[in-house]
Amino acid sequence: MGSIFDDALRRLDVAAEHADIDAEALERLRHPKAMLQVSIPVRMDDGSLQVFEGYRVRHDDTRGPAKGGIRYHPNVDLDEIKALAFWMTCKCAVVGIPFGGAKGGVVVDPKKMSRLELERLSRGFIQAIADFIGPDTDIPAPDVYTNARIMGWMMEEYSKITRRHTPAVITGKPIPLGGSLGRDTATGRGAYHCVQELEKRRGWKPTNMRVAVQGFGNGGQVVAQHLHAAGYKVVAVSDSKGGIYKAEGFDIPSLIHVKNETRNLEAVYCDGSLCEAVKADQLTNEELLELDVDILIPAALENQITAENAKRVRASVIIEVANGPTTSEAEPILEEHGSLVVPDILANAGGVTVSYFEWVQNRQGLYWTLEEVQQRLKEVMQREFNAVYNLMEEKQIGMRSAAYVHALNRIGAALEARGTQRYFQDNT
Ligand code: GLU
Numbered sequence: 001m002g003s004i005f006d007d008a009l010r011r012l013d014v015a016a017e018h019a020d021i022d023a024e025a026l027e028r029l030r031h032p033k034a035m036l037q038v039s040i041p042v043r044m045d046d047g048s049l050q051v052f053e054g055y056r057v058r059h060d061d062t063r064g065p066a067k068g069g070i071r072y073h074p075n076v077d078l079d080e081i082k083a084l085a086f087w088m089t090c091k092c093a094v095v096g097i098p099f100g101g102a103k104g105g106v107v108v109d110p111k112k113m114s115r116l117e118l119e120r121l122s123r124g125f126i127q128a129i130a131d132f133i134g135p136d137t138d139i140p141a142p143d144v145y146t147n148a149r150i151m152g153w154m155m156e157e158y159s160k161i162t163r164r165h166t167p168a169v170i171t172g173k174p175i176p177l178g179g180s181l182g183r184d185t186a187t188g189r190g191a192y193h194c195v196q197e198l199e200k201r202r203g204w205k206p207t208n209m210r211v212a213v214q215g216f217g218n219g220g221q222v223v224a225q226h227l228h229a230a231g232y233k234v235v236a237v238s239d240s241k242g243g244i245y246k247a248e249g250f251d252i253p254s255l256i257h258v259k260n261e262t263r264n265l266e267a268v269y270c271d272g273s274l275c276e277a278v279k280a281d282q283l284t285n286e287e288l289l290e291l292d293v294d295i296l297i298p299a300a301l302e303n304q305i306t307a308e309n310a311k312r313v314r315a316s317v318i319i320e321v322a323n324g325p326t327t328s329e330a331e332p333i334l335e336e337h338g339s340l341v342v343p344d345i346l347a348n349a350g351g352v353t354v355s356y357f358e359w360v361q362n363r364q365g366l367y368w369t370l371e372e373v374q375q376r377l378k379e380v381m382q383r384e385f386n387a388v389y390n391l392m393e394e395k396q397i398g399m400r401s402a403a404y405v406h407a408l409n410r411i412g413a414a415l416e417a418r419g420t421q422r423y424f425q426d427n428t
Contacts, residue, residue: 004083004302010328015404018395021412022420029089029411032082033066033100034058038128040106042121045114052121056104056129058138059085062414065136066102067092067352069143069172070125070154073301076105080302084143087323088352091345093407095384097356102138104129110145122150126157133158135168135363141355142172144217144301148184152177168362171355180358182373183351188222189374190350191321193381194342195227195295198317201389206231210249210293212315213237214285215300216265219321219348221256223297228252232295236288239265240300243288244280289313298325305330313339320344335398343400345407346388353380 009030016026040052055078058066068088081103089101106125110118126133133140142151151173158169167178175181182189199206209232213224216239224234233249239259244250244267254270267280289296289309296315298304302324305313310326310333318334318341320326326334326341334341354377361367368376384406392402416423 003079004324005079005086007328008083008086008324011400011404012408015397015401015408018397018401019405019408019412021408022415022422024421025412025415026408028062028415029060029086032057032059032085033061034132035078035082036129036132037078038125040121040124040128042117042124044117052106052108052124054104054106054125054128055081056132056138056140057081057085057102058132059101059103060089060411061100061137062411063093063100064098065100065134066138067097067099067141067355068102068104069141070104070106070146070150071143072106072108072110072121072145074107074109076107081105083302084323087345089411090404090407091349091352092356093410094345094388094403095349095353095380096410097353097380099139099352099356102140103143104140105143118150119153122153123157126154127161130158130161133169135166135359139168139355139359140170141352142218147218148172148174148179151179168359171358173358178358178362180354180361180373181368181370182377183354183358184218185222186354186373186377187219187321187348187351188224188226190353190377190381191219191223191297191319191342191347192226192230193350193378194319194347194385195223196230197382197385197389198340198342204294207233209233209295210235211295211297212288212291212293213297213299214243214288214304214325215239215298215322216255216259217299219351220297220299221252221259223299223319223321224252225256227295235293236283236291237265238283238285238288238300240285241265243283243285245283245288245291246278246280250280291315295319298322300325303327305334307333310334311337315339318342320347323348331398331400341398341400342385343403346385346399346403349384350377350381353377 084103092099173179236245258268268275290312295317299321305326307329310330
C-alpha cells in the first residue's frame with residue numbers, strides 16, 4: 001500500500017474540476033499547515049520507562065481553528081495522520097461548521113496498558129503538544145481507541161499547564177467535565193440520518209433491507225442500534241477479532257450489552273441482565289465486506305475496500321462510518337456496478353458536528369438539552385446530505401466527488417474572501 005495521504009489527495013483532483021475554487025487554494029490543501037512529532041516518556045507500572053511516538057497535524061485553518069480527534073493505535077504513522085487531518089478539513093466544510101482540520105495519534109496498543117499507564121500516556125501527550133493546541137487554534141477529540149475519560153484527563157492536563165480551566169480545548173469530554181449531551185452517540189446518529197434521507201429518496205422498506213456492519217466501536221454500535229430499532233435487519237457485525245452472521249438479523253442491544261461487558265463480540269440474546277449465546281456463523285472481516293447485503297457499513301479503519309476486493313462487494317449502498325475505508329482505486333469499480341457510496345466526510349460528520357456544539361456550549365458557559373443537541377444535529381445532517389445529493393445529480397458525478405465539491409466551494413469562498421491571485425491581478 002502506498003501513501004494514504006497521496007491517495008486522499010487524489011480525490012481533490014477529481015472534484016476540483018467541478019468546484020468553484022482557485023488553483024492556488026487547491027495547492028494549499030496539498031500541504032498540511034503544520035506537523036508536530038513528539039516522544040512521550042511514560043513510567044510503566046513495573047517501574048520501567050517506555051517512550052511512545054506521537055503526532056499532531058494541523059492540516060488547514062482557513063475556515064476556523066483546526067479540529068480533529070486523537071487516535072491510539074499500533075499502526076499510527078505520520079502519513080496516516082496527515083490523511084486523517086485532510087479529511088477533517090473537508091468534513092468540517094461539508095457540514096458547514098466553522099473549523100479547519102487536524103488529527104493526532106500515538107503509536108500504542110492501548111489494550112495492552114493498565115488504566116494508570118493510559119492516564120500517564122494521555123497526560124504526557126498533552127504535555128508534549130500543549131503549545132500546539134488550544135481552543136482558538138486546534139481542538140482535539142476522541143477517535144479510534146480513545147474515549148471520554150481520556151478526553152477528560154487531557155482537558156485537565158491542559159488546564160493545569162495553562163493555569164486556566166479550559167474545557168473548550170478538547171471535545172468529547174465526560175458530561176460532568178463540560179462534555180455535551182449527545183456527543184457520545186453523534187457519529188452513529190449522523191450516519192443514521194443519512195440512511196433515513198436515502199430511505200425517503202429511494203422509497204425502500206427498512207424490513208426488506210439487510211445490513212452488514214464492519215467494526216463494533218462507538219460509530220458501528222450506534223448506527224447498528226438505530227437501524228435495528230427502525231426495523232432494518234442487521235445480519236452481520238464484526239470487531240477486530242472477526243465477525244458473526246445470522247440470516248434473520250441480530251438483536252443489536254444484546255450484542256452491544258455483551259460486547260461492552262466482556263469486550264467480546266458473541267451472538268447472544270439478553271433478557272434483562274441474563275444473556276445466553278445463540279447460534280451464528282463466524283466470518284472474517286474480509287468475508288463480511290463481500291456479503292450479499294443491501295447496505296454495507298464499514299465502521300473500522302482505512303483501506304478496507306480496495307481494487308482487489310471491490311468487484312466482490314455486493315451491497316448497493318455503502319455508508320462510510322470509518323474514515324477512509326475505500327481507496328481511490330476501488331471507487332470506480334464500485335461506481336461501475338452501481339453502488340452508491342455515502343462518503344466518510346459526510347456519513348461520519350455527526351461526531352464533529354456535535355463536537356462543535358460542545359465547543360460552543362463551553363465558550364458560552366450555557367448547556368443545551370439532549371433534545372436541542374439532537375434536533376440541531378438532525379438539521380445539519382439533513383441539510384448537508386441533501387445539498388450533496390443534489391450536487392451529485394446536477395453534476396452527474398459520484399456522491400464522494402459531490403461531497404468534495406461541496407467542501408471545496410466553502411473553502412474556496414473563504415479563501416476568495418481574503419483575495420486570491422485573480423482578485424489582486426484585476427487591480428494591477
Ligand atoms: N474523530 C472524529 C472524526 O474523525 C471526531 C472528530 C472531532 O469531533 O473533532 O470525525
